[in-house]
Amino acid sequence: MQAYQDYKTQFERYLEQHYKVTAPTSLYEPAHYILNIGGKRFRPVTVLLIADLIGEINPAVLEAAMGIEVFHNFTLVHDDIMDQADLRRGQATVHKKYNLDTGILSGDVMLIQATQFLLRAEHLASANGLTDQFLNVAREICEGQQLDMDFEERTDVSRTEYLEMIRKKTAVLLGYSMFTGAYLGGAQLQEAKAISVFGEQSGLAFQIWDDYLDVFGDQKVGKKQAGDIYNKKETLLIIELKNHLSGAEAELFHRLWKGNISDESCNQIIDLMQKAEIPQIIRKQVDVLMEEAIQELQQKVSKKEWTKPISDFALQFINRSH
Numbered sequence: 001m002q003a004y005q006d007y008k009t010q011f012e013r014y015l016e017q018h019y020k021v022t023a024p025t026s027l028y029e030p031a032h033y034i035l036n037i038g039g040k041r042f043r044p045v046t047v048l049l050i051a052d053l054i055g056e057i058n059p060a061v062l063e064a065a066m067g068i069e070v071f072h073n074f075t076l077v078h079d080d081i082m083d084q085a086d087l088r089r090g091q092a093t094v095h096k097k098y099n100l101d102t103g104i105l106s107g108d109v110m111l112i113q114a115t116q117f118l119l120r121a122e123h124l125a126s127a128n129g130l131t132d133q134f135l136n137v138a139r140e141i142c143e144g145q146q147l148d149m150d151f152e153e154r155t156d157v158s159r160t161e162y163l164e165m166i167r168k169k170t171a172v173l174l175g176y177s178m179f180t181g182a183y184l185g186g187a188q189l190q191e192a193k194a195i196s197v198f199g200e201q202s203g204l205a206f207q208i209w210d211d212y213l214d215v216f217g218d219q220k221v222g223k224k225q226a227g228d229i230y231n232k233k234e235t236l237l238i239i240e241l242k243n244h245l246s247g248a249e250a251e252l253f254h255r256l257w258k259g260n261i262s263d264e265s266c267n268q269i270i271d272l273m274q275k276a277e278i279p280q281i282i283r284k285q286v287d288v289l290m291e292e293a294i295q296e297l298q299q300k301v302s303k304k305e306w307t308k309p310i311s312d313f314a315l316q317f318i319n320r321s322h
Contacts, residue, residue, distance in 0.1 A: 030106040047181040055186030060125035067117030074110035144169025171203025194300035201293035202314040
């Protein structure tokens with residue numbers, strides 16, 4: 001197996017060769033822009049790495065990786081519009097750099113292109129059902145995004161509701177990426193499905209840890225520290241904080257959370273988290289999720305030489321500091 005950066009370079013070379021700006025440029029240039037302003041390429045690298053581990057990186061694998069990355073960036077374009085975000089990866093968001101209508105339409109065409117890439121992958125590998133499964137995943141992601149927006153109007157979101165929201169919004173695409181890499185790389189269908197389940201479970205841990213890093217991690221370029229607190233997002237950190245506060249501290253939190261979040265009130269909320277040991281609670285939950293996911297992967301995948309590289313790959317992102 002290659003190193004992560006080697007897979008990233010291989011994918012980006014393929015992206016450069018196979019995603020061109022065509023007429024009308026006003027439609028396709030914004031799509032090209034969002035696809036080329038950086039990012040970890042976590043999902044397409046996942047496809048390539050697992051395919052390489054199990055068998056080979058064939059043309060179908062590369063087409064599927066393209067489809068998944070184009071689709072992921074489509075969701076970012078529309079998320080930024082809904083969030084009224086100015087920056088993405090330290091650069092102007094598509095709707096800010098161009099305009100709102102172009103952002104919407106360019107996102108739409110990226111969804112269509114993503115489906116076309118996956119249809120080609122399905123045809124090349126004779127992998128019936130690959131695109132149909134993708135469309136189910138895409139539908140769930142839309143449902144997750146709507147739940148996320150619905151939760152912005154609520155202050156009583158439960159842990160169970162939150163986990164289901166992030167499963168749909170984030171985890172299912174990682175599960176599909178792992179399934180695609182495994183199945184197109186040559187794994188049997190049942191083993192590919194088991195790897196997909198691991199991807200979805202580790203995707204939950206990934207998102208919970210991402211929420212943790214938003215508050216307690218090293219600051220990302222182009223991203224405001226504790227942005228979720230300033231935006232009053234009901235993340236698992238906030239849900240657990242509510243569950244662990246009582247008396248005067250609970251009253252203080254609810255008073256702060258009802259008002260506009262200033263630097264001072266944000267720091268007070270972070271102090272409450274520290275006192276309630278929320279960072280330790282979240283870390284333990286992430287560790288338990290990953291332990292359970294790895295155990296299930298080891299039980300359901302017969303070739304044990306696959307399980308450690310796959311789990312190690314997921315763990316390196318769970319253990320990151322930013």
